[in-house]
Amino acid sequence: MTSISTQIALSAHDVEGAHLDLPDFHRWFAGLADQCYTHTRRIPLDALDGWHTLPGSGDIVHASGKFFTVNGLDVDIPGNAVPHWTQPIINQPEVGILGILVKEFGGRLHLLMQAKPEPGNPNGLQLSPTVQATRSNYTRVHGGQDVPYLDYFRDTSGHTVVADVRQSEQGAWFYRKRNRNMIVSVSEDVELLDGFCWLTLGQVHRLLLVDDLINMDARTVLSCLPFAGAGELSGTGDGFRDVVARSCGPAVRGVHSEDEILRWITDVRVRTELSTRLIPLHEVRDWHRTEYAITHETGRFFDVMAVEVRASGREVRTWTQPMIEPHGTGLAALVVRRIGGVLHAFVRASAEPGFLDVAELSPTVQCTPANFDVLPAAARPPFLDLALNAPASSIRFDAVLSEEGGRFFHPRTRYVIIEVDEDLEHPDFRWVVPHQLVGLLRHSHYVNVQARTLVACLHSLTS
Known part of the structure; x- marks a missing residue:
């Protein structure tokens, strides 16, 4: 029986696929742009709906107490070039699920990928994992629709778990944020829903070279693939x-x-x-709150801003939220x-x-x-x-x-x-x-x- 690492290596060499070749994929993906989108508009911080600024601390919190909070962070690193600073930071303690479903077609492993719009994407639609959901999302705190294919990752009995590990995210912008990165292999028929497609790993690898196409959540899960089989299939040349x-x-x-x-x-x-400690947002030094953003006095690093989102192809159609906007x-x-x-x-x-x-x-x-x-x-x-x-x-x-x-x-x-x-x-x-x-x-x-x-x-x- 072929090992999963060898199956992965063989899939990485297949750029044709059993369902879509790459030109077909690009046509399919372009055709989804009118159906799956997010229209994002910058709004004043005080116009956030369902979010409020706590009067005592200045922290920005959701009315449900879920999703995330924008706090302040006090940082000490003695001996560092910048030994002490304070900054805003996103505090999202819940662990979400980032999962890719894999299945063999025509003797080759394929990955179930999703065309997903996010409000912060510079180009709207990007290719994401099968499941990309925070705990607040998949427990439907927002009151929206269920997350497709979630059950494959919440109940893995009867399936093969290829990878399952908690990984961090950006430590400069998130406070101790982790997501569960999962890859689950199935053998039974899987209904193909709108906005999803089966691609070989070789096809996904080619798409990595396209700017702003494979999203961050897909990339972090891809990195967790056991790739030892590539050594078995390697040539003897020095290329x-x-x-x-x-x-x-x-x-x-x-x-x-x-x-x-x-x-x-x-x-x-x-x-x-x-040494780090969460502090009230209004205590961060060298940062100033204006009508539309919390900004550093130098105009560098990032802003905390607010957006109104109107979406199609998402669990919820309209919402507002704070976001971090990096500079550069x-x-x-x-x-x-x-x-x-x-x-x-x-x-x-x-x-x-x-x-x-x-x-x-x-x-x-x-x-x-x-x-x-x-x-x-x-x-x-x-x-x-x-x-x-x-x-x-x-x-x-x-x-x-x-x-x-x-x-x-x-x-x-x-x-x-x-x-x-x-x-x-x-x-x-x-x-x-x-x-x-x-x-x-x-x-x-x-x-x-x-x-x-x-x-x-x-x-x-x-x-």
Whole structure:
């Protein structure tokens, strides 16, 4: 019997599919734009319906006490380039479900993907997991319709669970936010609902190269796929594709063992004196509330703003909500290098104020470059210039992809994978093999959301 990791690798090599080829997909997706959409309009903060600002604290809360709250956060990191600051942050303690259903058609594994509009998406409709729902949504606090296919993930008896792990989200904007990332394999017939399609992994990998198409929630679930089978199917050549595929197999050895990597992460978590506490929103310093937004005095970082949404193809048709609006396009760059014929990724153990366990592995560079115009020179990330000035000949992946569109307004990040020849060294970084990253993804809170996107992008280069 073919293992699930081999099925995944075979699916990654199939770009035709049993249902739609890629031209058919693009026609199908374009045709949904008139049926599934969100029309978003900026409104004053005081015009939020169902939300209110608490008079004592300034916190923005929902009348139900569910969904999320906009609080203030006080952050202390002694020895950091910026050792202390306060900021607004989204506090959403409930754990949602991000799930992809997989099933074989014609001997190839297919993924059930959803065309889903989000109010913060810069282009409206994006390709999302089968299920993408907060607990408040799937328990229908909003009074809307049921979430399709949810039962496959709430009751997995009789199915094969390929992945099931809680993972963090953006630690700069969310306070200890986690979602349950799930992949469930089924064999029985599954009704195909409007707005959903079956695609092979190879087709999804091709679509990752299209700006703003595969949403963040889909990318984080894709990163959790066991990808060891790529090593079994890899060629023996020294081309980049074969090197990536071989480096996904568990037989290859890296410059650091799994135990050494785990000890390093634990050591960083113990040594980093990160202290955070939620504070009333009106106590954040250097931030000011206007009619339409809460903004930083420099005009950098992000705003807290409010929107009115009219939607089609969603569980609810109209609502209002607060959102975070980032300033500038982010950069997430993963530097890779062949060491002894094995591809290694140069990852950093980074602390973010919203993380549950202090630090997680991040890309080589993760930042919004424009923010450093107002930050101390010492805050400039190592290797930022390398990422910004990388020659085209060294770039193996390059796409601008959206971050989560349910809480953030038009958040975009350039994701880039850069291959180098030189050995880079820094005490906060380690060279890690792709299969070691995937191994860490079987556990919670080791690999951050930006690095998980780059794991998915790296896997796409084996297709």
